[in-house]
Amino acid sequence: MTPRPTLLALSLALLAPTAAAQGATTVRLGYFPNLTHAPALVGLERGTFQKALGKVKLEPKEFVSGTTLTEAFAAGQIDIAYIGPGPAINAAARGMPLQIVAGASEAGAVLIARKGSGIRTYKDLAGKRVAVPSLGNTQDISLRHILKEQGLGAQTDGGNVTVTPVAPADVLAAFAANRVDATLVPEPWGAALEAQGHLLIGNEKTVWRGGAYPTTVVIVNTKFAQANPALVAAFLGAHGKAVAFLTGKPAAAAASVNRELEALTGQKIDPRVLQRAMNRTRFTTALDPAALNEYAALNVEAGYARGTVNLAPFLNPGFQKR
């Protein structure tokens, strides 16, 4: 493996600066088809982003988990992304060149128990199987904190709760087959499970910090931001408009979100379910450094990092005001 990496690194080094220096011709955007990423969904559906970027082409890329998004980000295939604070903090801790530039949504994650599982309260999670979207993601870290507060623990930490990764879209099938007993999921999956008769055990406010916690943030590749500050500012302007639309005209925004989700997943959500999910999610562009720092501490508590990372160099809310 001697000559090849060298050649590869050389060719990459030759290619990279030219693309950045001349100003980008495309903006590659990463996001998930979740309600917690609604500003991305609305911005795409209404063409808000493309309008703000002008001649620069927007290339949206859909991901199913923060893991794959982070990998694409590390490989330099994504410029701007909507992502959970968990993966964002982990990526920052490993030294990935990223800036957290805006908030997108807060709360919007709920704990749902399968009907017939016998779970009524957090305490009843003892000895049960609980699904999270993926190990080390935002909901997984929240769940481990909830367990700790209840005097419980994940099996991997010597407790008796089995925490297992199941994609939110697959939880319905997992519930039907009795494979898992509960799940901590982002919306609209929580409301959709509830509509199927499963039980809400923890709402968005009881999960953590009375609901004042970030669920999705906007990150940008540091090199991309340095080379294209105007583009990033234009994108964030559009992001602000999308958030304003979500908070100002919830009914119209819900319809827009539903159209985009249907285009992405082929499934339309019952408007009442979507409304309930939206009521549990707060959309904002604000970044709360205190909440993010607490989150970094929870990440250590969950065993996904050895020490808290100093987030100050990675937080850059100033981009929004340019």
Add this chain to the structure above:
Amino acid sequence: MTTTSLGTPTPVRRPSRWRMFVWQLLGLGLLLALWWLVTDVLRLYPPYVFPSPRAVWTEISYGLWGTGPQDGKLLAGIGNSLRRVLVGYVSAVLLGGVVGLLMGAWRPLRDTLGAYLTGIQSVPSIAFVPFAILFFGLNERAVLFVVILEGFIPVALAVSGALMNVPPALRVAGRTLGARGLDLTTGVLLPSAVPSILTGLRTAWSFAWRALVGAELLVSASASLGSQLEIGRNTANMALVIATILTIGVIGGIFDAVLRALETRVRRDYGLEVQQ
């Protein structure tokens, strides 16, 4: 070149044991130096893509003998994974042995089931995981199912193949001495097939070990080597990923070496290998 008489073969020059060990050690050192050069000195890759040997060593040391509240996960993973693979492997050997014996004793079974098993063997074990999850749930049984499925096929094929390849002279001699049916199989054919069966057992081990890690990647409910890989990936911790890959490789290598030594010894006892 004066003594070329029969019975005294000219000794083949082979490097002595310790000499080979020194070479291997040198090779390892060279590899580490190269790794260190690429990551720490030349910095050809960012650490989140290709971490330095030191970062990987940190993960290994915390994972194996760290004393913090979240340390020792690698050790716990090794324990769980070894327990699973041993249970799976022993079951696979027993099951494969019986199926192989039946296939070796009865031609129609060999022609039908044998062909299917060869086909199944070409399917990567990870392809069976979704089925196993639906059938058994997100639990240890799903993992064991995949391990046993992957492990028993090489054993069954090796046993039936070995029985088939027993020299006809032995079979005739056995018959002449009055051995029939099961007696012939267990008393004459099976003992002479032991070396080939051992090769099958070794293949089965490496299949089972690979299947285990693949299944654990997708069914990571409790600490395991597979879940360590998945957590490393999910938390952008490439050092943990590499530390886990090294652990998987070292354990796989140790077991393979033990089985290989056993195989060589048996082959020597059977006169299939000339002792130096």
